[in-house]
Amino acid sequence: ARGEASIAVSGGSTPKAFFEALSREAIDWEKVTVTLVDERFVPADNPRSNHLLVATHLLKNAAANARFLPLFSPAASAEEAAERATEAAAVLAQPFDIVVLGMGNDGHTASFFPGGNHLAEALDLSLPRRVMTMEAEGAGETRLTFSFSSLQDARLLVLHIEGAEKKAVLQKALAGTDEAEMPVRAVLNRAASPVEIYWAP
Numbered sequence: 062a063r064g065e066a067s068i069a070v071s072g073g074s075t076p077k078a079f080f081e082a083l084s085r086e087a088i089d090w091e092k093v094t095v096t097l098v099d100e101r102f103v104p105a106d107n108p109r110s111n112h113l114l115v116a117t118h119l120l121k122n123a124a125a126n127a128r129f130l131p132l133f134s135p136a137a138s139a140e141e142a143a144e145r146a147t148e149a150a151a152v153l154a155q156p157f158d159i160v161v162l163g164m165g166n167d168g169h170t171a172s173f174f175p176g177g178n179h180l181a182e183a184l185d186l187s188l189p190r191r192v193m194t195m196e197a198e199g200a201g202e203t204r205l206t207f208s209f210s211s212l213q214d215a216r217l218l219v220l221h222i223e224g225a226e227k228k229a230v231l232q233k234a235l236a237g238t239d240e241a242e243m244p245v246r247a248v249l250n251r252a253a254s255p256v257e258i259y260w261a262p
């Protein structure tokens with residue numbers, strides 16, 4: 062419809078089967094830009110890299126022709142890499158056509174972790190679309206993440222989760238409003254776009 066499309070996907074273990082299936086979809090992938098909701102601040106050859114995950118499971122078959130916009134770059138600091146990613150992402154039409162979020166058992170989504178050093182800022186809708194850094198107890202390495210303002214008005218906003226434990230975590234998130242405790246609540250309660258929840262056993 063617009064001659065191009067963008068999709069921001071999450072990393073972690075949940076999306077692998079989804080990526081494998083999507084990679085075989087016969088669409089005009091050369092008009093699609095794939096990017097990441099968030100990334101670990103590691104190079105693409107590091108097993109913790111979400112770029113590596115997407116390259117392995119999605120950017121192949123029909124989807125090999127898609128454009129990919131990484132968040133990581135070998136900058137002197139995560140902050141510098143975040144600034145570069147923000148500039149690179151600015152060429153994409155806004156809002157994202159599709160955003161696919163995961164959720165951790167601690168109620169994080171993207172890299173919006175409970176206790177994250179930039180969590181309040183990340184969830185502040187008065188701040189512009191950007192890629193920013195995040196550090197938190199449960200995050201492992203420093204993260205690069207799109208802000209909530211970048212993600213919350215996607216034309217299609219999806220929360221993709223699997224298993225009984227995450228179903229219980231989702232129920233707990235839906236039962237409360239404290240976003241510092243469970244940052245996924247920002248998506249569930251304040252996103253401009255309706256959230257389509259896909260749960261598999």
Ligand SMILES: O=C(O)[C@H](O)[C@@H](O)[C@H](O)[C@H](O)COP(=O)(O)O
Pocket residue numbers: 071072073074075076098099100101111162163164165169170171172
């Ligand atoms: O970089 C990441 O890890 C993801 O973006 C993160 O937000 C993920 O969606 C959740 O941690 C769920 O991960 P699992 O699918 O592995 O449970």
